[in-house]
Amino acid sequence: MTRTLLTLAEVEALARAAHAGRTDKAGRPYAEHLRAVAEGVLERGGDDDQVAAAWLHDAVEDDALSREWLDAAALAPRTKEIVLALTKGEDEPPEAYARRIRTTPGALLVKAADLAHNADPARLAVLDEHTRARLAKKYATMRALLGLPPS
Numbered sequence: 001m002t003r004t005l006l007t008l009a010e011v012e013a014l015a016r017a018a019h020a021g022r023t024d025k026a027g028r029p030y031a032e033h034l035r036a037v038a039e040g041v042l043e044r045g046g047d048d049d050q051v052a053a054a055w056l057h058d059a060v061e062d063d064a065l066s067r068e069w070l071d072a073a074a075l076a077p078r079t080k081e082i083v084l085a086l087t088k089g090e091d092e093p094p095e096a097y098a099r100r101i102r103t104t105p106g107a108l109l110v111k112a113a114d115l116a117h118n119a120d121p122a123r124l125a126v127l128d129e130h131t132r133a134r135l136a137k138k139y140a141t142m143r144a145l146l147g148l149p150p151s
Helices: 008-018 030-043 048-056 067-072 077-085 094-103 107-118 129-146
Strands: none
Touching: 008 030, 008 048, 030 048, 030 107, 048 077, 048 107, 067 077, 077 107, 094 107, 094 129, 107 129
């Protein structure tokens, strides 16, 4: 029996519902970040699997959706693989996390879109200086580990 996969609109609605009420470090609705990453994936030539993964890229890591939900979800196997590649373990070294992203087909493009939005100067500008500097360093380090050019 073939299962019908969730549409991108359904994935978006699920992601928005899963992150409802959550805000980013600047106090903005978290769904704005998810939308920006999905749009960034499209701008970079990403496909539907990658766009779906962009909507869900933080869901398991942030406990908005469970790993069991992801395993059972009507999503393409590649989408699930990308989401899992982007799900950083609690004590996972950045080098191992970056290696997994680099070696999972399609994940690097999604992470590049995520980092681009996270490091957006307009988004960082509303944060206090200490937080802005800490995050800028974190994002630059991850870009280097992934082999991406500086932002």
